[in-house]
Amino acid sequence: MTDETNGGAPKQAAKTTTPEPARKPAGRTVAKSAAAKPVAAGSSSAKPARTAKSATTRAAAKPSARKPAATKAQAARPATTKPAASKPAAAKQTAAAASKTVAEKTVAVKPAPKAPAKPAAAKKAPRRKAQTAKSPAPKTAARKASAPSSAKDPQIHGTITGPVVMIGLGSIGKGTLPLIERHFEFDKSRVTVIDPVDTDAKLVTDRGYRFEKVALTPENHRDVLTPLLTEGEGQGFVVNLSVDTSSLDLMKLCRKLGVLYIDTVIEPWPGFYFDDKASAADRTNYALRESVRREKKKKPGGTTAVSCCGANPGMVSWLVKQALVDVATETGVKFKEPKSRKDWAKLMKKTGVKGIHIAERDTQRAKAPKPAGEFWNTWSVEGFLSEGFQPAELGWGTHEKWKPANARQQKKGCKAAIYLEQPGANTRVRTWCPTPGPQYGFLVTHNEAISIADYFTVQDGKKVAFRPTCHYAYHPANVAVLSLHELFGSAGKVQDKLHVLEESELQDGADELGVLLYGHRKNAYWYGSQLSVEEARKLAPHQNATGLQVTSAVIAGMVWALENPDSGIVETDEMDYRRCLEIQRPYLGPVRGTYTDWTPLEGRPGFYKEDLDTKDPWQFRNILVR
DSSP states (O other), X not given: OOOOOSOOOOOOOOOOOOOOOOOOOSSOEEEEEEOOOOOOOOOTTOOSSXXXXXXXXXXXXXXXXXXXXXXSTTOOOOTTOOOOOOOOBOOOOOOOOOTTOOOOOOOOOOOOOOOOSSOEETTTOOOOOSSOTTOOOOSSSSOOOOOOOOSSSOOOOEEXXXXXXXXXXXXXXXXHHXXXXXXXXXXXXXXXXXXXXXXTHHHHHTTTOEEEEOOOOTXXXXXXXXXXXXXXXXXXXXXXXXXXXXXXXHHHHHHHHTOEEEESSOOOOTTSTTOTTSOTGGGSHHHHHHHHHHHHHHSOSSSOEEESOBTTTBHHHHHHHHHHHHHHHHTTOOOOOOOSHHHHHHHHHHHTOOEEEEEEEEOOEESSOOOTTEEEESSOHHHHHHHHHSEEEEEOOTTOOOOOTTEEEOSSTTOOEEEEEEEGGGOEEEEEETTTEEEEEEOOOOHHHHHHHHHTOEEETTEEEEOOEEEEEEEOOHHHHHHHXXXXXXXXXXXXXXXXXXXXXXXXXXXXXXXXXXXXXXXXXXXXXXXXXXXXXXXXXXXXXXXXXXXXXXXXXXXXHHHSTTOOEEEGGGSOHHHHHHHHGXXXXXXXEEEEOOOTTTTOSOSSOOOOOSSOTTSHHHHBOO
């Protein structure tokens, strides 16, 4: 679920703005505003937090044998394109606040450390530890970013000394390329963009770069990439923003050649998502993540390869750490900024966090109504469908007392997650975002649901002493909700026409993407980006709010890789969250933290009896819509 969208261009770094007061949902809210911050994503057809899949090979999910045809405006990207990750839109509507809502309180934030003035070099770049050890725990719930650079005065974050190969030219690829130009120094004559579709090749060649129309396959990827990555001196960089190309195989090749690598999702070769002969367990993101973990264990260290660094998965893992520091500080927990994975897990346990929702609301509206028989979305439709037809997955917390009848546990690996024998795009959960308040979201599988739960696990010998529940709770744009309603109403038959809404087709709205930490002394705390499409237009051309959250995360991940070139295979949970958010924030719009008294039990039961756990509001029993 971490692929890209099909379009997006560079955006000028925005000046920090004071977030507009969000509509107040039921329950007391105490908001904390922070400077705008950006998030990056995948490319070609990949979506930031979402994993986009190419319509060409994934077509209709198992429910539908027919392969959907890509529209002219958003051609389905074959084996080399990735969809962009989608993000919750911060709705611009100011609906009346619920009766229980109290006025939000804005708190000043401590500025993040300034970025180093010296650009990072590919191989001899100064190393940065995964966490800034010397950073003291902030005393406020939110933090202001350092003065962001602007499009007129872009900040160069590093130097790529070797060839640059970008795989995938979908919405995320188109949006990422201009940001690479804005924030890195490199040799233009050594830049190559690869995509099996040449519709937008002119965007590449007009810049003086090389474009190769080719679909990477298990058989040809070494022959295609090796000459490009080994010509000349310096350390190269592969930016994989495609779908239907094995992230693991590309990662292995790059590390063998000493080339830096980044992607927005763990993508398999074609055939994985809709393999009707594979078990549900074999089609999960858990299985894909375990394949990368095995490679990491087999070959530790070495050239850096950043896995799953879009909006979500990606940026949200950095937001979780900042949110945890905020909650721990405001609930009076005595602590020092954690320096290791073990310390972070202990802090979450000590703070009393039971679980985390990757809570998103996309309110971007199209100028024209969606016709019947078409699937519309604000990011890669192919990516959304492939992850949507995978089993619903979630990190499974130690506080849970109940499981759905169709829940299944994984038998191998870290065992941090479970899956449900039903598609994530047809599984709803109750969650909360600042603008809409309480809402339904889809429990679509995402890598971060597993990696975050795994990262914050506290072990007591071989026994798991603590682990938070973690899952995605995604409310896409209304046109996508309607599209899903049509699709599942016809037994999973995918519409004939798929269309990704470009920035010019959007009327207004925002993508409100954040993390909701719940179960602690202050109940629940949402922290994230509220980027509107209007602000996205000012920050960078040809990108909507969803795409920019992804592309900016990709840039942040690239900077970290240049500064830490020998860190081996890493997930975003293991990276320096302060440094990465510092790079992204200029592109994220208002970044704020808000407390709420809302729980999944609010207003329930209504007219009809429900199977609820009234002793613990934050049980999955109360969150899952049944």
